[in-house]
Amino acid sequence: xxxxxxxxxxxxxxxxxxxxxxxxxxxxxxxxxxxxxxxxxxxxxxxxxxxxxxxxxxxxxxxxxxxxxxxxxxxxxxxxxxxxxxxxxxxxxxxxxxxxxxxxxxxxxxxxxxxxxxxxxxxxxxxxxxxxxxxxxxxxxxxxxxxxxxxxxxxxxxxxxxxxxxxxxxxxxxxxxxxxxxxxxxxxxxxxxx
Numbered sequence: 001x002x003x004x005x006x007x008x009x010x011x012x013x014x015x016x017x018x019x020x021x022x023x024x025x026x027x028x029x030x031x032x033x034x035x036x037x038x039x040x041x042x043x044x045x046x047x048x049x050x051x052x053x054x055x056x057x058x059x060x061x062x063x064x065x066x067x068x069x070x071x072x073x074x075x076x077x078x079x080x081x082x083x084x085x086x087x088x089x090x091x092x093x094x095x096x097x098x099x100x101x102x103x104x105x106x107x108x109x110x111x112x113x114x115x116x117x118x119x120x121x122x123x124x125x126x127x128x129x130x131x132x133x134x135x136x137x138x139x140x141x142x143x144x145x146x147x148x149x150x151x152x153x154x155x156x157x158x159x160x161x162x163x164x165x166x167x168x169x170x171x172x173x174x175x176x177x178x179x180x181x182x183x184x185x186x187x188x189x190x191x192x193x194x
Contacts, residue, residue: 009056016044016057030072037065107149114150114163
């Protein structure tokens with residue numbers, strides 16, 4: 001969340017959020033609450049004219065929705081327990097998405113480099129407060145390669161391992177050039193959780 005934008009429009013966000021939060025509490029079940037918040041987000045998008053206020057409020061609502069979805073998955077809802085569709089290539093050379101006819105999920109495009117991506121995930125896995133499971137630590141490179149591209153290009157777990165190993169032998173103690181940004185991000189995440 002852009003905290004500068006949030007603080008600049010904090011009064012507006014709180015005034016706009018108050019009636020929505022009251023109505024949201026009346027919704028039964030987390031799925032209905034999430035659905036309600038998504039509808040509120042669409043409505044706000046149409047109603048708010050000031051671009052900055054709209055952007056700040058949309059980000060705020062998106063954060064609320066993600067937070068609720070995280071709590072839902074931690075509580076073990078049936079939707080959260082469903083196995084995630086894999087995009088791995090089957091023995092036929094086709095992905096499961098091609099065989100089932102379902103579209104494959106879009107990958108997240110990382111605009112920084114491989115070193116920064118590996119550094120961020122190292123922070124995510126090593127910091128217990130953030131919540132990444134250490135059970136997946138050994139598979140992290142394959143998981144990242146499955147869900148990310150870097151500057152629009154496909155990446156491999158081997159490339160990620162090499163980038164990470166390069167960080168470890170780097171004279172800057174295993175930190176990418178702009179590591180301060182990522183450390184600041186970690187601090188903001190911790191402040192949000194508190």
